[in-house]
Structures are given as structure tokens and as C-alpha cells.
Amino acid sequence: MRGYAEWMSKLVDALTKLPGIGKKSAERIVFHLLKTNREEVANLSQILLAVKENVSFCKTCHNFSDSELCHICTDAGRDKGLVCVVEDPKDVISVEKTGVFAGVYHVLLGSLSALEGIGPDEIQIAGLLRRVKEQKVREVILATNPNTEGETTALYLSRVLKPLGLKVTRIARGIPVGSHIEYTDQATLSRSLDGRLPI
């Protein structure tokens, strides 16, 4: 790259492969690293590799984990009878951050998509059914995304889960907290009316 020494080119190249990091941000990071202490850089370098080496999927819920079972599945304080089904490990973090969910998760690692040819066998549905049958699951909360693929997946799951005699729920779709009815799209507002609750 113009203006770069070879070592700088290499590091900028490697950094710009990361999401959200352009050339300018990469340059700033390089200069920060050059000015910071050696330990901080060694630490970052080491953790990067360690995470890549050790982190894989939890055998039970398919969340990312650095051991056979993830920190949520092995937490004795979590309610194993309540399973929240999400599409992606990122969604686990989002739900965890709310701090209101005390159950466990099941990560599908995708969603049903006719367009992309992703059927029930391509995502982690079999494992969910096994869990529900083998463990005492009282309720499954379907927390897939409120888009075409997510709704399709939720519908499919509700159909295969309900016959197993447990409670199946879907997270509420409605107007986001802090937003305005005036600016809410029609689909969301319709859902919000349909999903009204007594106060």
C-alpha cells in the first residue's frame, strides 16, 4: 500500500479483514499498538489465538463455548425447564444483557430459508427436540428474529414442539420502548395491536 512500510502493510491488511475496521482505523490501531506497552499487545495476540483454538460450540445448546458445555448450560442456578431458542450466539448475549432471563438457551445456528435452501436438517432442530424429550422442559420461548426466516422458523418449531405437550411461546413483537407510534411501520403496529395485553 502506498506510504506504508512492508510490516505496516501486513498489519493493516490483517486488521482491515476484521468487521468495521477500515484503513484509517487500522492505521490508528497500529500507531496505538506501537506506543502501548509490550504486555498489552502480547496479551491481545495470545487471547486471539487462545479463543480461536479453544472456543467451539456447546454440545447441548450450540452456543459458543470454550468447554464441552457452555457457562450457561453448566450454571446450576439456571432453570433448565425454560429454553429460549435463538438463531445465533449473538442473540444469546443480547438476551443475557437484559438480565431478566434465568432459563437456558438453544442456538439454532441459522434459520429456515426457502430462498437459501435451508431446511430443518440444516439447523440445530434435532438437538432441540431431543432436549425437550429427554429433559423436563416446561416451556420453549421462540426468540427467532421477527423477519420472514425467523417467523417461518418459529412457526415450524411451534408445530413440531406443541405435540410434545409443553408450553411454546413467541417473544412479543410490537413497538419498541422509547419509540413513537407515529413513526412505527404498519406491520409492527398491527402486531402490537394483535398482541395487546390487559393492564
Add this chain to the structure above:
Amino acid sequence: MRGYAEWMSKLVDALTKLPGIGKKSAERIVFHLLKTNREEVANLSQILLAVKENVSFCKTCHNFSDSELCHICTDAGRDKGLVCVVEDPKDVISVEKTGVFAGVYHVLLGSLSALEGIGPDEIQIAGLLRRVKEQKVREVILATNPNTEGETTALYLSRVLKPLGLKVTRIARGIPVGSHIEYTDQATLSRSLDGRLPI
């Protein structure tokens, strides 16, 4: 951190120490790293450490370099008689990117600042004077920043360099290319009028 496994906390912590990376960006990077191939992560981890281990300052110009002399100082194609003085290694990259400068650099690694108590001995001025005396330097271009510290530094340098009998120039300050006179601040516009050139 709430919602994170321990390994994730550690990596997010290490990433958010980098400039321009907040928690959300760090999360995105972690998920990218988990999904990308092992080689890319190993490569990044390795380069980070290698750069920190090997990159120091060029003995001649004080630019960052992974060898005793930087890639610009060792380039036989560069005009050693023309020295561009900048405050920071970042500025070298900026000038290099223009592609119009064929001389060499001298990085001061700072600027004179009465407020912060930074005098001529705290920045790399002695080395510049030595270079000018020992090598056949025809012209020194003062490319310090057009702010109080940069202007002070340029003024000081011009005073100590001129008696050595070489040409000392200052980069032009004026309205940026592509901007509007209407929106240009008074100081810049004044400079731009003072620095007018025949066309």
C-alpha cells in the same frame, strides 16, 4: 461483563483497549474471529506480536521502522538533499500517500510546547541539525501542524536552520481543496491571502 462467558470478556476487554473499538464493535470482531478460518486469526495474532517486537525508531529519521534504518532512508531512489520535517510518524504516511514527495523525512516525535514544558531537547531536533551539517541537505521543508505548537516549532527550526546556509520552507497554509471560501475560518483565509502565488 454481563452476558459474556469468561473467554469472551477477556477478548472483548483486550479489543476495547484499541482506539475506536467499543463494546459493540468488539463483539462483532469476536464473532467474526470465531467464524473465520484458523489461519487468519493465527496470522493476525502473529503479526501483532512481530510488529511490537521488531518495530522501533529509524536511527536517522525517527520514523517507525523494523530495521535500524527505515524503508525510506534506505531507498536509494529518494533525494537525501530534501528533508521534510514532521511531528509524528503518522504524518509521514499522510505525506507519502500524496505520492508527490521524493525526499526523505525527519520525525520530531513531538512539538515544542510551553504549556506542556516540551523544549527543543525533548524532541528530535539535535539529530536534525546533525543530519543537516553532516549530509548535503539543500532544503528542509517544515511540515509541522498549523497549530500553536506546530507553528512555534517551525519558527524555532527556521531560526536554527537558516544560519546553516540551506533553504528552509514551510508548507502552505490556506483553504483546503474542495472547500468553500464562505465557510473558511478567518485565520485560514488570512493565511491563504498572505500566501497567494502568481498564476
